[in-house]
Amino acid sequence: MSKLAVRVGGLDLSCPITVASGTFSFGEEFQIAYPLDQLGAIITKTITLQPRAGNRPPRIVETPAGLINSIGLANPGIITFLEQQLPIMADYGCPVVVSIAGDRPGDYGQLARELDGQTPVAAIELNVSCPNVDQGGLTIGCDVDAVTMVVRSARQATHLPIWVKLTPNVTSIVDMAQAAVDAGADAVTLINTVRAMAIDINRRRPTLGAGGGGLSGPAIRPVAVRAVYDVFRAVGCDIIGCGGIMNGDDVLEFVMAGARAVSIGSGMFANPSLPWQLIAMLPDRMTQLGVTSWSELVGAAHGGCEL
Amino acid sequence: MNKWYDDSAVVTDRREGPGWFRLDLQLPTIARAAVPGQFVMVKIPGSDPFLRRPLSVHDADQETDTLSLLVAPVGRGTKLLSEVRPGEQLRVSGPYGNGFGTPPPDQRLVLIGGGIGAAPLLFIARCWHETVSITTVIGARSQEDLPPLADFQELTQLIVATDDGSVGIKGTAVAATADNIDSNCVIWACGPLPMLRAARELASEHGIECLVSVETTFACGIGVCAGCAVPRADGQGYWRACHDGPVFPAGEVLL
Numbered sequence: 001m002s003k004l005a006v007r008v009g010g011l012d013l014s015c016p017i018t019v020a021s022g023t024f025s026f027g028e029e030f031q032i033a034y035p036l037d038q039l040g041a042i043i044t045k046t047i048t049l050q051p052r053a054g055n056r057p058p059r060i061v062e063t064p065a066g067l068i069n070s071i072g073l074a075n076p077g078i079i080t081f082l083e084q085q086l087p088i089m090a091d092y093g094c095p096v097v098v099s100i101a102g103d104r105p106g107d108y109g110q111l112a113r114e115l116d117g118q119t120p121v122a123a124i125e126l127n128v129s130c131p132n133v134d135q136g137g138l139t140i141g142c143d144v145d146a147v148t149m150v151v152r153s154a155r156q157a158t159h160l161p162i163w164v165k166l167t168p169n170v171t172s173i174v175d176m177a178q179a180a181v182d183a184g185a186d187a188v189t190l191i192n193t194v195r196a197m198a199i200d201i202n203r204r205r206p207t208l209g210a211g212g213g214g215l216s217g218p219a220i221r222p223v224a225v226r227a228v229y230d231v232f233r234a235v236g237c238d239i240i241g242c243g244g245i246m247n248g249d250d251v252l253e254f255v256m257a258g259a260r261a262v263s264i265g266s267g268m269f270a271n272p273s274l275p276w277q278l279i280a281m282l283p284d285r286m287t288q289l290g291v292t293s294w295s296e297l298v299g300a301a302h303g304g305c306e307l
Numbered sequence: 308m309n310k311w312y313d314d315s316a317v318v319t320d321r322r323e324g325p326g327w328f329r330l331d332l333q334l335p336t337i338a339r340a341a342v343p344g345q346f347v348m349v350k351i352p353g354s355d356p357f358l359r360r361p362l363s364v365h366d367a368d369q370e371t372d373t374l375s376l377l378v379a380p381v382g383r384g385t386k387l388l389s390e391v392r393p394g395e396q397l398r399v400s401g402p403y404g405n406g407f408g409t410p411p412p413d414q415r416l417v418l419i420g421g422g423i424g425a426a427p428l429l430f431i432a433r434c435w436h437e438t439v440s441i442t443t444v445i446g447a448r449s450q451e452d453l454p455p456l457a458d459f460q461e462l463t464q465l466i467v468a469t470d471d472g473s474v475g476i477k478g479t480a481v482a483a484t485a486d487n488i489d490s491n492c493v494i495w496a497c498g499p500l501p502m503l504r505a506a507r508e509l510a511s512e513h514g515i516e517c518l519v520s521v522e523t524t525f526a527c528g529i530g531v532c533a534g535c536a537v538p539r540a541d542g543q544g545y546w547r548a549c550h551d552g553p554v555f556p557a558g559e560v561l562l
Contacts, residue, residue, distance in 0.1 A: 022532065023527070023531060023532060024531055025530065025531035025532075025533075028308070029308055029529040029530050029531050029550070030529075030531070032308055032309070032310055032311060033310070033311050033312065033313065045531075045533075053543075053544035053545060054533060054536060054544070054545060055536075057523070057535075057536045057537065057538075057545070058523070058524060059533070059534045059535075059536055060524055060526050060532070060534035060535075061524070062356055062357055062358045062524070063357075064355070064357075065354070065355070065357055066357055067357060067358060067526060069526070069532070069534055071532070071533050071534060074533045074536070074544075074545070217357055218354075218357070246354075266357075266526075268527070269357075269358055269359070269526045269527050269532065270350065270357055270358065270359060271313075271350070271398070272313050272400055272527075272529070273313045
């Protein structure tokens with residue numbers, strides 16, 4: 001077994017490097033240029049019950065050390081996904097984690113049921129950074145009760161491992177992580193994008209068609225590292241760290257804060273080879289650090305924490 | 308989607324004019340794979356700006372494995388890129404997107420370019436000037452906004468138009484095209500939106516085919532992020548400019 005092998009959120013991964021939802025689509029475009037079987041896992045673009053065209057453009061704007069996006073969950077919908085995208089992913093040779101989102105808690109259960117038992121789905125990631133129609137549009141991931149409901153809804157619908165990708169736009173992400181774990185989540189992915197906006201000063205309007213959006217990239221890395229650290233300390237659950245990873249030392253920061261695995265997202269926009277470069281360099285980095293197994297590094301920043 | 312590469316390239320030559328600079332890159336993988344109308348994503352050296360810049364393939368020479376980029380240093384990224392000198396390295400990936408394809412035989416190919424937006428037209432001229440008759444119409448605000456013209460002059464019939472009349476015909480590129488077009492032409496256009504709209508209009512007046520190359524902000528360049536959405540003309544949602552384009556039949560995209 002590779003010394004990068006790691007178990008996280010109910011899955012055995014060949015390495016801790018995964019690719020984040022929404023930055024890898026369904027993998028076809030990368031498969032042309034890279035060996036997908038080397039990845040720890042692919043987390044798909046978020047799937048909803050119905051197809052979505054996505055938000056009005058412009059959808060992205062570059063900002064210092066990152067970008068703001070408001071894609072609007074553009075996706076083909078679960079039926080088309082199961083018929084067209086999922087079968088292609090069976091050949092990738094790495095675990096596929098399907099990201100799902102809904103307008104109300106029950107949608108998550110329905111989507112999870114559709115995915116249950118489908119090859120090659122290895123786990124489900126719940127994207128809870130979307131408005132809850134039943135609660136007047138309040139973001140699901142900003143409300144402990146709503147998080148509990150969506151995780152329960154999905155938990156009752158499938159035996160697949162469930163990861164919950166939490167939004168940082170909350171007072172206490174620890175409370176949200178605890179609620180997710182208590183409701184049956186196997187891991188939390190930390191963090192989704194940070195609410196943000198850019199203004200086009202020439203047009204005197206928000207730059208993005210949707211107004212605001214979500215900030216990603218190195219700009220949010222310290223926010224994400226803090227979230228990982230706090231959740232690891234308070235909840236102790238499995239964590240997939242995500243936010244502005246650009247190099248091997250960034251990966252180590254997340255892992256020492258408490259993440260068992262990481263997701264690369266916007267970093268691939270600056271460097272599409274990044275996940276594979278990390279996979280190639282991490283074994284040597286571990287040797288330099290004097291560790292023989294990845295789990296020795298998980299939570300190492302917490303000093304004296306028993307793993 | 309065709310094979311693409313993420314590769315290091317050595318800058319072998321750099322030339323500049325009033326509103327442009329041209330970089331020649333030693334880049335065998337992409338130079339051999341590229342077709343006219345495709346683009347590459349170029350990493351600006353350093354960590355800022357964050358996103359790579361999409362740049363159309365200006366020219367490609369498969370004998371010397373050279374890929375050429377023609378760039379207007381107008382934004383932060385392109386200004387930093389203009390400081391790169393021969394001998395230095397750049398990280399480039401591509402080729403991406405759908406190109407212009409094959410021009411119909413027996414029809415005159417009319418290329419319309421606006422300013423440095425004319426960059427991809429040279430590669431078209433390079434590939435097809437022996438096969439079809441080509442007229443290139445290049446427009447700009449003024450003389451100093453024109454791209455380098457010598458290669459167009461050599462390979463095609465060249466018409467130049469400037470808004471201020473400082474060189475060539477006074478007026479827009481599309482207005483200058485109107486006097487040089489008939490029903491036995493096809494239009495391939497690249498430039499700012501108003502120019503593309505006018506080109507589409509002109510093509511529809513003559514009942515001829517018109518392809519346009521669309522420009523927008525790209526994050527990934529390969530179709531995974533869906534950030535570069537442009538509205539479909541049929542109202543059925545959006546195209547991804549990088550993946551479904553950047554070249555579209557003018558009637559399929561809402562300009």
